[in-house]
Amino acid sequence: MSRATALSRSRARSMNPRRTRHGLINTSLGRGLIQLVSVAAVLALWQVGVEMGWVSAFMVGAPRQILKVLVDGIVSGSLLVDTYYTVVEAVLGFVIGTALGSFAGLALWYSPLVARLTEPFLIAINSVPKIAFGPIVILWFGTGLVSKVALAVSLTAIVALIAAYQAAKTADRDLQALLLTLGADKNQVFFNLVVPSSLPAIIATFHINIGFGLVGAVVGEFISSERGLGHLIFTASGLYDLNTVWAGLFMLMLIGFLLYFVIDFIERRLLPWKEAATANAFHV
Amino acid sequence: MAQDIQLRLRSIRKSFDGQNGRIDVLKGVDFDVYERDFVSIIGPSGCGKSTVFNIVAGLLAPDDGDIIYRHERVSNLRGRVGYMMQRDLLFPWRTVLENIMLGPEMQRLPKAEARDNAMEYLNTFGLAGVENAYPKMLSGGMRQRVALIRTLLTDPDILLLDEPFSALDYQTRLYLEGVLVDAVETFNKTVILVTHDIDEAVALSKRVVVLGGKPSQVKSVHQIDLGSRSPVGARSDPHFSEYFHTLCGELDIQTKVKQ
Ligand SMILES: Nc1ncnc2c1ncn2[C@@H]1O[C@H](COP(=O)(O)OP(=O)(O)OP(=O)(O)O)[C@@H](O)[C@H]1O
Ligand SMILES: [Mg+2]
Numbered sequence A: 001m002s003r004a005t006a007l008s009r010s011r012a013r014s015m016n017p018r019r020t021r022h023g024l025i026n027t028s029l030g031r032g033l034i035q036l037v038s039v040a041a042v043l044a045l046w047q048v049g050v051e052m053g054w055v056s057a058f059m060v061g062a063p064r065q066i067l068k069v070l071v072d073g074i075v076s077g078s079l080l081v082d083t084y085y086t087v088v089e090a091v092l093g094f095v096i097g098t099a100l101g102s103f104a105g106l107a108l109w110y111s112p113l114v115a116r117l118t119e120p121f122l123i124a125i126n127s128v129p130k131i132a133f134g135p136i137v138i139l140w141f142g143t144g145l146v147s148k149v150a151l152a153v154s155l156t157a158i159v160a161l162i163a164a165y166q167a168a169k170t171a172d173r174d175l176q177a178l179l180l181t182l183g184a185d186k187n188q189v190f191f192n193l194v195v196p197s198s199l200p201a202i203i204a205t206f207h208i209n210i211g212f213g214l215v216g217a218v219v220g221e222f223i224s225s226e227r228g229l230g231h232l233i234f235t236a237s238g239l240y241d242l243n244t245v246w247a248g249l250f251m252l253m254l255i256g257f258l259l260y261f262v263i264d265f266i267e268r269r270l271l272p273w274k275e276a277a278t279a280n281a282f283h284v
Numbered sequence B: 001m002a003q004d005i006q007l008r009l010r011s012i013r014k015s016f017d018g019q020n021g022r023i024d025v026l027k028g029v030d031f032d033v034y035e036r037d038f039v040s041i042i043g044p045s046g047c048g049k050s051t052v053f054n055i056v057a058g059l060l061a062p063d064d065g066d067i068i069y070r071h072e073r074v075s076n077l078r079g080r081v082g083y084m085m086q087r088d089l090l091f092p093w094r095t096v097l098e099n100i101m102l103g104p105e106m107q108r109l110p111k112a113e114a115r116d117n118a119m120e121y122l123n124t125f126g127l128a129g130v131e132n133a134y135p136k137m138l139s140g141g142m143r144q145r146v147a148l149i150r151t152l153l154t155d156p157d158i159l160l161l162d163e164p165f166s167a168l169d170y171q172t173r174l175y176l177e178g179v180l181v182d183a184v185e186t187f188n189k190t191v192i193l194v195t196h197d198i199d200e201a202v203a204l205s206k207r208v209v210v211l212g213g214k215p216s217q218v219k220s221v222h223q224i225d226l227g228s229r230s231p232v233g234a235r236s237d238p239h240f241s242e243y244f245h246t247l248c249g250e251l252d253i254q255t256k257v258k259q
Helices: A002-015 A017-026 A028-051 A063-076 A078-110 A112-127 A130-141 A145-169 A173-181 A186-223 A229-238 A242-270 A272-278 B049-057 B096-100 B102-106 B111-124 B140-153 B170-186 B198-204 B231-235 B240-250
Strands: B005-018 B021-034 B038-042 B064-069 B072-074 B081-084 B158-162 B190-194 B207-212 B217-223
Touching (some): A028 A063, A063 A078, A063 A242, A078 A112, A078 A145, A078 A186, A112 A145, A186 A229, A186 A242, A186 B102, A242 A272, B005 B049, B021 B190, B021 B217, B038 B049, B049 B081, B049 B158, B096 B140, B102 B111, B111 B140, B140 B158, B140 B170, B170 B231, B190 B198, B198 B231, B207 B240
Parallel strands (some): B038 B207, B081 B158, B158 B190
Antiparallel strands (some): B207 B217
């Protein structure tokens, strides 16, 4: 029995062309290793370039100094405080904006008339670069946390709204018909069909919107602020302190990266039925 | 043997918007369905069988004509029919059991009882053990069975079944035909069945309605009197092939080599 399964398993592996052809590359450890080595190589080249005088440390900074800024900032805690403020602004903006936008977009399903009336306005608002609202938002909401959150909300809400509305509008007509024959009313169709079938599209906007949340927070800080990574980067670049700029950028990247995985985790939690489908995907 | 008429369709007309103007699909369809009847509708592909069901179930409005239910003119039978559509229409985010429980859930019926019924059906239909799987993991035949159970569980007066067995292998099909016949006999249901399978229509039905023409009308209605209505028993009845050949003739299918 155990021999039979072992045999069939080894046969399955040898019949899978990807595994055998690329070997180590297709394991996550192998891929991670390659990625790490690439990053290390770029950083080493950069450091060597600066030390050999190929490039100016004044204009591009240097990895070793950047690391020092990072370590000093973490030890003193000032970098962590800036990071904390930016994360709070971005996440608040993301959550509020995405929630508001998604609810509004789904709610438009209830009234095709209202939806059709508002559609051109949504497209118009969406086509304005929301960053341009920045100065007004600061005027209205002050230079503190609220204005950054508001800016992030304005960026994320419209994305979520349009995605949610599109998805709700295209919910399967036959499934709707089926629910109606089973005696469902409009609210039941909404909660049992429109919401769940729009969920994948809405969750897909999370990935985009977490980035927009950060954009809103950082741009708000650029315009006017006392704290945050945007503030740090903006003031440091005014002083030609490139190493601090890079340190700030590195922290932003790290945040974006971590938030992306958090979203990924949430997605898998919310859509177990999608997981079931992709687990058996064909090799194309 | 006077029978009460449960459902009467009178001069049902329906046309659709096509690429070159309106296309007439149904040109006055008339037929009756008795209490506890088992009627099959056969006809060429695209003749409007599913359209008739959509009209009866209230998903489409007819252009003209009357639907009379137990001597009363009604606009449709929404809420009184269980409609199993041609696509299995399982909700991908619901498990098998959750899909089956849709009807009771929408009608806000007590959960526990419906659940017990559902589990019993799952056993009868050979689906025990997959109740927590998502539809994506099932074979076509399994999905069809799930859709059929969902329809039966709502316990309607009339079942509208649009090719419920078309994706099944012959063995499972015979078995489930038997299950269906038993279930409708036990629970006194009326069934209207659309099928492409003349064999199936003869074996299961009390009467067969043939649609034909362009646009479609009822071409003929055939009374089927076989000794047995179990799937295998009916097929071995001496009169079975007679009915079979007659219906093939109605559909212009050649069954005998011409001299
Ligand atoms: N919503 C619709 N809009 C336009 N045309 C339609 C619509 N529904 C059906 N039709 C047309 O009406 C005709 C009958 O369709 P219907 O689905 O009722 O056929 P059918 O007899 O069930 O066919 P099949 O046996 O292949 O399932 C077809 O020509 C189809 O193209
Ligand atoms: Mg059809």
